[in-house]
Amino acid sequence: MSVQTPNSFRTGPDETGHFGIFGGRFVAETLMPLILELEKAYGEAKADPEFHRQMGDYLAHYVGRPSPLYFAERLTEHCGGAKIYLKRDELNHTGAHKVNNVLGQILLAMRMGKKRIIAETGAGQHGVATATLCARFGLKCIVYMGAVDVERQKPNVFRMKMLGAEVVPVQSGARTLKDAMNEALRDWVTNVEDTFYCIGTAAGPHPYPGMVRDFQCVIGRETREQMMEREGRLPDSLVACIGGGSNAIGLFHPFLDDRDVEIYGVEAAGHGISTGEHAASLAGGKPGVLHGNRTYLLMDDDGQITEGHSISAGLDYPGIGPEHSWLHDTGRVKYISATDKEALHAFQLLSQLEGIIPALEPSHAVAKVLELAPQKPKDHLMVVNLCGRGDKDIFTVAEHLGGL
Amino acid sequence: MSTRIDRRFAATRAQGRAALVTFVMAGDPDAATSLAIVKALPKAGADLIEIGMPFTDPMADGPAIQAAGLRALGAGQTLKKTLAMVRDFRAGDADTPIILMGYYNPIYVYGVERFLADATEAGVDGLIVVDLPPEEDAELCEPALKAGLNFIRLATPTTDDARLPKVLRNTSGFVYYVSVTGITGSAIPDYSKVSGAVARIKKHTDLPIAVGFGVKNAETAEIIARGADGVVVGSALVEAVRTSLDADGKATAKTVDAVVALVSDIAAGVRRATKSAA
Numbered sequence: 317m318s319v320q321t322p323n324s325f326r327t328g329p330d331e332t333g334h335f336g337i338f339g340g341r342f343v344a345e346t347l348m349p350l351i352l353e354l355e356k357a358y359g360e361a362k363a364d365p366e367f368h369r370q371m372g373d374y375l376a377h378y379v380g381r382p383s384p385l386y387f388a389e390r391l392t393e394h395c396g397g398a399k400i401y402l403k404r405d406e407l408n409h410t411g412a413h414k415v416n417n418v419l420g421q422i423l424l425a426m427r428m429g430k431k432r433i434i435a436e437t438g439a440g441q442h443g444v445a446t447a448t449l450c451a452r453f454g455l456k457c458i459v460y461m462g463a464v465d466v467e468r469q470k471p472n473v474f475r476m477k478m479l480g481a482e483v484v485p486v487q488s489g490a491r492t493l494k495d496a497m498n499e500a501l502r503d504w505v506t507n508v509e510d511t512f513y514c515i516g517t518a519a520g521p522h523p524y525p526g527m528v529r530d531f532q533c534v535i536g537r538e539t540r541e542q543m544m545e546r547e548g549r550l551p552d553s554l555v556a557c558i559g560g561g562s563n564a565i566g567l568f569h570p571f572l573d574d575r576d577v578e579i580y581g582v583e584a585a586g587h588g589i590s591t592g593e594h595a596a597s598l599a600g601g602k603p604g605v606l607h608g609n610r611t612y613l614l615m616d617d618d619g620q621i622t623e624g625h626s627i628s629a630g631l632d633y634p635g636i637g638p639e640h641s642w643l644h645d646t647g648r649v650k651y652i653s654a655t656d657k658e659a660l661h662a663f664q665l666l667s668q669l670e671g672i673i674p675a676l677e678p679s680h681a682v683a684k685v686l687e688l689a690p691q692k693p694k695d696h697l698m699v700v701n702l703c704g705r706g707d708k709d710i711f712t713v714a715e716h717l718g719g720l
Numbered sequence: 721m722s723t724r725i726d727r728r729f730a731a732t733r734a735q736g737r738a739a740l741v742t743f744v745m746a747g748d749p750d751a752a753t754s755l756a757i758v759k760a761l762p763k764a765g766a767d768l769i770e771i772g773m774p775f776t777d778p779m780a781d782g783p784a785i786q787a788a789g790l791r792a793l794g795a796g797q798t799l800k801k802t803l804a805m806v807r808d809f810r811a812g813d814a815d816t817p818i819i820l821m822g823y824y825n826p827i828y829v830y831g832v833e834r835f836l837a838d839a840t841e842a843g844v845d846g847l848i849v850v851d852l853p854p855e856e857d858a859e860l861c862e863p864a865l866k867a868g869l870n871f872i873r874l875a876t877p878t879t880d881d882a883r884l885p886k887v888l889r890n891t892s893g894f895v896y897y898v899s900v901t902g903i904t905g906s907a908i909p910d911y912s913k914v915s916g917a918v919a920r921i922k923k924h925t926d927l928p929i930a931v932g933f934g935v936k937n938a939e940t941a942e943i944i945a946r947g948a949d950g951v952v953v954g955s956a957l958v959e960a961v962r963t964s965l966d967a968d969g970k971a972t973a974k975t976v977d978a979v980v981a982l983v984s985d986i987a988a989g990v991r992r993a994t995k996s997a998a
């Protein structure tokens with residue numbers, strides 16, 4: 317497929333919500349007026365300095381930003397190549413990058429006068445972040461979570477309940493993240509008057525992909541500044557893991573027009589792309605339409621959506637944000653993948669070399685750093701987004717490693 | 721150009737009554753039983769037939785239709801088989817309009833041009849694609865209209881007067897008014913508001929208005945039929961299929977009869993609501 321290289325990679329989406337052929341507004345008519353209302357409200361908020369002042373204030377004093385850009389000395393020594401920096405978004409309040417986006421959406425929901433917040437969650441990180449901010453601002457919070465994930469991620473279910481959220485186990489379909497999203501959309505179709513749908517990743521119908529990206533871009537903007545401060549220049553490469561891809565687009569977007577910066581997105585290869593048991597939509601899927609947008613999806617020949625597999629519940633989604641699909645087709649970002657096994661190895665290695673237990677999601681990114689960094693010269697500056705901490709994953713990892 | 725759908729609504733209007741639009745899921749519980757159900761519908765009193773194209777992720781459907789889709793997919797239903805089913809039906813019935821209803825992805829993956837060619841050839845008359853609002857008309861609606869198919873749109877309580885013209889612009893055949901905000905098979909509509917809503921849409925279009933969501937039996941069908949040009953029943957029929965199945969989810973001797981009996985009952989309700997020909 318030949319896709320024209322644009323003058324800028326940072327202008328999307330267009331006014332109809334498209335990144336090239338990807339994105340769009342594929343929703344039921346009942347939701348269309350709500351999506352148009354949201355688009356308008358976000359446009360106004362974006363142009364309002366007071367909204368940005370509020371965001372900045374809570375990001376600094378509640379979330380704990382900026383997150384450090386940390387030089388991983390022992391990991392660098394171990395790899396024997398590029399100088400590796402970790403963007404420490406796992407140090408945010410609630411332990412992952414998810415809170416950056418949720419804060420933006422909750423402030424927006426309050427501007428719109430919405431009192432009831434719904435969200436979908438897979439691993440539970442987005443659910444926890446949403447429950448946290450709903451507690452902080454006194455909003456009602458309902459989190460849809462696949463029944464299978466409720467079983468797999470009990471600590472996060474408990475956290476959400478402690479924070480006052482109602483967690484609804486979703487019994488439909490395959491009972492995982494995609495079904496949780498279906499159920500959240502069904503709730504929204506039913507409760508159109510008072511409800512705000514807080515989507516957890518840079519996907520869904522326009523304006524969500526661009527809006528969630530904008531809220532996550534704080535990661536990339538800080539990285540630029542911090543790297544200038546530390547090294548006096550921009551990084552040479554960026555690496556981030558991708559489920560829906562919000563942490564990745566947040567890091568990548570501010571660098572997309574710096575053509576010398578190599579950018580790597582790491583999908584979850586599960587048991588391996590060739591086994592069919594993976595969650596790598598770009599490597600193993602094709603363009604289709606689901607959850608309001610056109611993007612690369614895992615599906616069968618009849619267009620039926622298939623289940624993703626990954627050891628990481630946060631990457632276990634059969635789609636990817638539409639902007640990533642476009643960046644893939646234009647070639648601006650190189651998308652690679654890491655298997656469960658590679659991620660588990662990276663999880664242990666980073667814990668032991670740096671005293672940082674990463675979530676299984678960014679362990680996929682670290683796994684590819686172990687391959688990429690040794691091929692680079694010693695003055696190559698590589699940033700990996702450590703988008704979540706691993707506390708939630710210790711039981712999963714223990715099970716795979718045969719106990720502790 | 722008059723289509724089967726236009727002609728059928730003209731006929732029911734001439735009879736001074738609303739049309740009964742019945743929804744069944746293709747391939748539920750299996751391809752053969754589902755074909756037998758569809759073939760039996762006109763005689764039971766269905767004026768138009770909507771055939772669901774099963775999809776793994778039907779985000780606007782309630783539990784009954786979700787489950788029907790999964791039963792069909794479990795039995796091996798595909799879009800290709802759904803089109804073959806329409807062809808089989810059409811061989812024995814030249815007049816009853818067939819509308820395919822579902823979600824865009826299976827059509828997109830099948831290929832829009834190929835789908836429209838095959839659907840037209842099979843004898844499909846109209847399409848309802850839930851996740852294609854007017855904002856995405858270039859995808860399928862415009863090519864479908866060019867191919868001579870009707871493209872039926874859903875209007876909902878959230879579709880206000882400012883938006884209605886946009887929704888109706890490329891709509892043909894009829895308008896499907898969804899009487900509640902919600903998923904299929906969920907809430908009971910406020911029946912008193914339905915005729916007012918129909919009147920509101922009529923100010924913007926001459927197309928027939930069919931009303932769906934919340935029609936469960938002859939009684940509810942009769943109430944809706946008094947205020948609309950068509951009555952759509954879906955979840956109740958799909959539930960009739962489900963409750964007729966054996967413990968393994970397989971069709972029984974009662975399956976086709978269960979659906980036929982319910983449709984006959986609802987058709988009688990619709991016909992009771994006879995009004996003077998407008």
